[in-house]
Amino acid sequence: MNLKVRLKINGADHELDIPARRLLVDCIRYDIGLTGTKESCSVGVCGACAVLVDGEMYASCITLAAAVDGAEITTIEGIAENGNLHPVQQAFIDHGGFQCGICTPGQVIAAKSLLEENPTPTEDEIKEYMMGNLCRCTGYYGILNSIAAAAETINKASGSGE
Amino acid sequence: MIDFEYHAPTSLDQVFDLLDKYGDDSRVMAGGTALVIQMKQRLSQPGHVIGMRRVGSLNAIESTPEGLRIGALCTQRQIENSELVGKEVPLVADTFRKVATPRIRNMATIGGGLVNGDPNQDPPPSLIALGASAVMTSKSGDRVVLLEEFFIDYYETDVQPGEILTNVMVPHAPAGSGSVYLKFLPRTADDYGTVNVAAVVSKEQDGTCKDVRIVLGAAGVTPIRAKDAEDALRGKPLTDENIRAAAVLVKDAVDPLEDFRGSADYKTDMAEVFARRAVEQAMAAIPAGS
Numbered sequence: 267m268n269l270k271v272r273l274k275i276n277g278a279d280h281e282l283d284i285p286a287r288r289l290l291v292d293c294i295r296y297d298i299g300l301t302g303t304k305e306s307c308s309v310g311v312c313g314a315c316a317v318l319v320d321g322e323m324y325a326s327c328i329t330l331a332a333a334v335d336g337a338e339i340t341t342i343e344g345i346a347e348n349g350n351l352h353p354v355q356q357a358f359i360d361h362g363g364f365q366c367g368i369c370t371p372g373q374v375i376a377a378k379s380l381l382e383e384n385p386t387p388t389e390d391e392i393k394e395y396m397m398g399n400l401c402r403c404t405g406y407y408g409i410l411n412s413i414a415a416a417a418e419t420i421n422k423a424s425g426s427g428e
Numbered sequence: 429m430i431d432f433e434y435h436a437p438t439s440l441d442q443v444f445d446l447l448d449k450y451g452d453d454s455r456v457m458a459g460g461t462a463l464v465i466q467m468k469q470r471l472s473q474p475g476h477v478i479g480m481r482r483v484g485s486l487n488a489i490e491s492t493p494e495g496l497r498i499g500a501l502c503t504q505r506q507i508e509n510s511e512l513v514g515k516e517v518p519l520v521a522d523t524f525r526k527v528a529t530p531r532i533r534n535m536a537t538i539g540g541g542l543v544n545g546d547p548n549q550d551p552p553p554s555l556i557a558l559g560a561s562a563v564m565t566s567k568s569g570d571r572v573v574l575l576e577e578f579f580i581d582y583y584e585t586d587v588q589p590g591e592i593l594t595n596v597m598v599p600h601a602p603a604g605s606g607s608v609y610l611k612f613l614p615r616t617a618d619d620y621g622t623v624n625v626a627a628v629v630s631k632e633q634d635g636t637c638k639d640v641r642i643v644l645g646a647a648g649v650t651p652i653r654a655k656d657a658e659d660a661l662r663g664k665p666l667t668d669e670n671i672r673a674a675a676v677l678v679k680d681a682v683d684p685l686e687d688f689r690g691s692a693d694y695k696t697d698m699a700e701v702f703a704r705r706a707v708e709q710a711m712a713a714i715p716a717g718s
Contacts, residue, residue: 286434328464332434398529
């Protein structure tokens with residue numbers, strides 16, 4: 267049964283007329299047309315579909331769009347600012363944080379969420395936070411290095427680093 | 429997923445009206461991390477989903493004379509990061525930190541997890557070991573049930589038609605007690621445990637065991653309290669020998685399901701091993717001087 271759902275996605279308001287069973291990932295990809303967010307495992311385990319819902323990292327493949335009516339959603343398309351890549355995105359490019367790229371939008375969203383919560387994570391804290399984002403290419407070291415580098419960039423820019 | 433009608437009540441009264449109206453054809457959804465997957469896999473096909481997200485009143489953690497009152501809609505991550513929980517019942521914070529991944533814990537709630545009744549989950553053994561109870565609310569008022577008696581069978585709980593789990597009451601840990609939650613994870617860090625054990629131990633001045641609770645998860649169709657093992661230790665000196673002897677009795681208490689994490693026999697053996705380690709580590713965690 268269709269219902270009206272209002273979502274603010276990357277700052278833009280959308281009013282959608284969608285079935286109650288529409289998953290947030292499908293809504294973002296097919297109703298809105300933002301295909302950066304990927305679906306892989308479909309059961310909330312792999313992290314490819316990670317988006318921010320009112321600032322909290324969610325698995326969009328097991329979230330009903332109807333359940334987050336009224337929320338602000340941030341996807342991978344919404345984190346660059348004024349045409350400049352987010353420091354996490356730039357660090358993934360500079361430090362080999364991806365190969366095939368399927369998991370990358372989720373990795374970047376998760377890393378951004380981590381650094382907002384904890385701007386100076388230890389390696390163990392990075393591993394703990396990122397354990398729900400699977401990657402079959404990089405062996406993870408590139409991802410860990412990218413996140414550590416992004417943390418440094420962000421802290422330098424904000425003057426809170428060394 | 430079979431389509432359904434979605435309801436977004438903003439008060440408990442509205443939830444009760446919807447439960448009255450749609451009964452067995454409805455499912456209540458909190459974080460949705462379990463229910464949405466069950467619906468995608470068509471294990472659950474409700475005609476009506478009652479979303480709890482807009483019912484704003486059940487997401488507080490409060491200190492009361494009887495212990496902590498945790499609102500059923502508190503997310504698992506909220507509990508894990510709560511200063512109050514960390515200070516008053518650190519076992520609960522430690523246990524929630526071991527659930528799945530940070531992303532799932534952002535979504536999943538304490539109440540949703542308990543009502544789902546999955547015996548592999550992490551929180552029930554620790555909550556039962558601490559003597560926690562569930563507050564169920566219906567139009568006719570509150571009903572309080574010990575979590576130890578809350579789980580009836582595989583994915584079956586004591587929540588009755590017309591009732592909503594509204595709060596979880598966690599008593600203060602006994603003075604001078606130590607506690608631990610062990611999750612045996614031979615596969616990946618975000619997996620369910622192969623077996624899970626929570627232990628709370630307190631001792632007398634002379635080193636004998638004053639009280640002990642040993643509760644296992646992923647070891648049967650419900651969480652299981654190993655009462656014979658507890659009885660074997662209570663009042664006895666907490667020696668290696670006595671702890672080993674008590675842990676052997678855990679094997680008779682459990683009845684694990686075979687799955688890709690191991691055979692029933694293997695899990696039974698691991699239940700003994702992890703129960704022993706849990707008691708040892710809980711004992712070591714007793715504050716000095718108590």
